[in-house]
Amino acid sequence: MIVGEKVFNKNILVAVDDSDNARRAVSYVAQLLGGFTGFNVTVLHVVPEAEEDYFASDSERDAWFKQYQQKVAAMLEDYRQILLKGGFDASHVSVRSPLRYCPSMAECILSERDELAYDTIVVGRQGLSRKEEFLFGSISSKIVTHARNCTVWVVE
Amino acid sequence: MATSISHDRLREMASPWLLASQDSRPLRIHRDTTEFFSVEYGDVVDLGGIPYLIRNNAKEGRFGLDDEVKHWVKLAIDLRDGSRKVIKLVFHEKFKAHIGGIEFECFRSPRKEARILDLVAGKKNFMHGYWEKDEKQNVVRVLDFIYGPPLSNYIQNLKLDHQTYFFDQFPNILDQFIECICGIQFLHNHGEKHGDIRRDHILIDRENGHYRWIDFDFNYRHRENIFGYDLFGLGNVLVFLAGMGDVLLQDLSLKDHPALNALNEEDLNIVFHNRVVNLKKIYPYIPHALNQILLHFSKGANRFYETTGQLLDDLRDFRNG
Numbered sequence: 001m002i003v004g005e006k007v008f009n010k011n012i013l014v015a016v017d018d019s020d021n022a023r024r025a026v027s028y029v030a031q032l033l034g035g036f037t038g039f040n041v042t043v044l045h046v047v048p049e050a051e052e053d054y055f056a057s058d059s060e061r062d063a064w065f066k067q068y069q070q071k072v073a074a075m076l077e078d079y080r081q082i083l084l085k086g087g088f089d090a091s092h093v094s095v096r097s098p099l100r101y102c103p104s105m106a107e108c109i110l111s112e113r114d115e116l117a118y119d120t121i122v123v124g125r126q127g128l129s130r131k132e133e134f135l136f137g138s139i140s141s142k143i144v145t146h147a148r149n150c151t152v153w154v155v156e
Numbered sequence: 157m158a159t160s161i162s163h164d165r166l167r168e169m170a171s172p173w174l175l176a177s178q179d180s181r182p183l184r185i186h187r188d189t190t191e192f193f194s195v196e197y198g199d200v201v202d203l204g205g206i207p208y209l210i211r212n213n214a215k216e217g218r219f220g221l222d223d224e225v226k227h228w229v230k231l232a233i234d235l236r237d238g239s240r241k242v243i244k245l246v247f248h249e250k251f252k253a254h255i256g257g258i259e260f261e262c263f264r265s266p267r268k269e270a271r272i273l274d275l276v277a278g279k280k281n282f283m284h285g286y287w288e289k290d291e292k293q294n295v296v297r298v299l300d301f302i303y304g305p306p307l308s309n310y311i312q313n314l315k316l317d318h319q320t321y322f323f324d325q326f327p328n329i330l331d332q333f334i335e336c337i338c339g340i341q342f343l344h345n346h347g348e349k350h351g352d353i354r355r356d357h358i359l360i361d362r363e364n365g366h367y368r369w370i371d372f373d374f375n376y377r378h379r380e381n382i383f384g385y386d387l388f389g390l391g392n393v394l395v396f397l398a399g400m401g402d403v404l405l406q407d408l409s410l411k412d413h414p415a416l417n418a419l420n421e422e423d424l425n426i427v428f429h430n431r432v433v434n435l436k437k438i439y440p441y442i443p444h445a446l447n448q449i450l451l452h453f454s455k456g457a458n459r460f461y462e463t464t465g466q467l468l469d470d471l472r473d474f475r476n477g
Contacts, residue, residue: 053265053375056248103347103382131256131426134460135388137381 008151010039013118015109015143017045018075021124025155026079029122030086041088043079043095044112045072048102072097106142113150122153158187159205166200169235170209174198187291192228192245201232201243203288203296208232208243216356231301240301242285244269244373246294253376256427260385261377266295269373272348273297281339283359283370302370304362307393308355312401318439321400327475329397332367333358334471337390339369341464344383351375353389355396387461388427391453395425395433398442398450403432413438422456429455445474 014029016022026043033039047068055061076095083093102108113121123140133141140154161169167183175198184199185207195201201208211231215223228247233240250263269287276282285299305313311329314321336358340350350357352374358367376385396402405424408416415437423434432438433454436447449470452461461467 051375051377053268054250054263054377103378105380129258130455132258134426134457135255135258135381135384136260136379137384137462139380142380 008119009117011116011118012039012041012120012122013109013113013116014041014043014079014122015046015112015139016043016075016079016124018071019124019126021126021155023079023082023124025122025124025153026082027086028153028155030083030088034083034086034088036087039088040092041083041094042116042118043076043083043093044109045076045095045097046102046105046108046112047072047097047099048105048108049099069097104137104142106139106146109139109143110146113147118150120151120153121147122155125154125156159185159202159207161207166207166235169207170198170200170233172238173209173211173233189245189290189294189296190292192230192247195230195245200235201230201290201296203243203290203298206288207235208241208298209235210243214242232298242299242301244297244299246296256429258427263375263377264373265375266297266373268348268351268375269297269371270295272343272372273299275343275346275348276339279339279342280364280366281336281368283368297373302359302361302368304360306356307358307360307367308396310360311355311397314400316400318400319441322398322439322441326397326400330471331475332365333394333397334468334475336367336369337464337468337471340386340390341468344386344464348372349375349378349383350386350389353386353393355393358393381462383463387464387467388453390464390467391450391461392425392428395431395435395450395453398446399432399435399438403435403438405430405432408432408438422454424455426453426455426457443474445470445477449474 012029014026016026029041050061050065052061055064076097080093080095084090098112100108121143123143125140126138128138144152144154163183170183186195186199186201189195189201195210197210197212199210201210209232211233214226214229214231216226228245230243232243246266247264252259253262273285273287277284283299283302285297287295287297290296343350350369350372352371357369357371359370361368418437419432423432423437425431425433433450434447435450436442451457
């Protein structure tokens, strides 16, 4: 190591949803880093607070949220298994699913990174068309644009 | 709280608007509006003690299609003073919308509209009204009726050539529209989307000439950019205004317009590929600075507006330039 050079930690934050792109991002990390020592991987799915406007009643919202949480738990376990099969030790793989108010998912992911000190974020590229990006925005593009003090891997 | 007015007195108050044939039957008074189909012409809705006489269901037409009856939206009379109101009953509608081949989830939210009514009370570029829960806790909105045409109708009914329109009328129209964008910026600054920005969702108030946004109950499940769809709507209205209507490839083709051969893919709307956005190729006197703003909504755009503030900055620079 060169004296005075920034030291990067080996903490990797993989931000996921239930898309094929996210699954590819997890597989990439498993294949690239599985079996190496020193790496800690956290698979993160930020659960956006359900918009109250979307539901006709609080009970409808609660039912939706319960079902969503079950789905997220199953998804994260699936991704954890991919990492374990890739050669990661279970003690170096964790999953997180914090509930956040998320007008911007990218900003929520970046604030998680800030809190937990990961030097690398991994996301899957969504493969949006230009008009989709125009209408709805791209999480990965925004993370790349706004990330500071960390490296971003965008998995194709 | 139910109205303290007697049935006979209500009938007397309603009689100027009732047909003679209805004079004999008892008035039906609704305090639970859940079944909005059963709230009919000649009925009274009692909201928090205020009686409203129901007239017609509202209709909404667009793009030359027949008017669609909105059964949950009632035109009404406030029986206390005879003023016209629009009463929106609760309709929780969820559906998939498709725009330019992209599917996204939309829904109606009475609570959103109620929040925005509170937020924009007294602001000149919005419709006004209040909300009240009926006895089944339905969030019913009571809107002041705006006398005046939709902006779209006003533009489409102008009997002017484009050049005359552009130099004589458009500057004032643009200034009014800039105020409307400021209104949307105000919503966004408070975390609210309009949700359904369209050229016919701005009414020109005949009383004072103000452009006023209507219909706040529509919502969509946003992805990364919460306000992206609103911005897209603003861009479409802006291009419509600058062009004195949509400039469509089909129309240009029918007229064998000389600019047709100069147009390419990049000159078209990023989502609606039959609409020309690069209007300077059709109307060469359109200033470069304005055309550059329009091009942010084209297929060839290098960057998109992400906030209303960015769009407003460019429009103000153009107006002040």
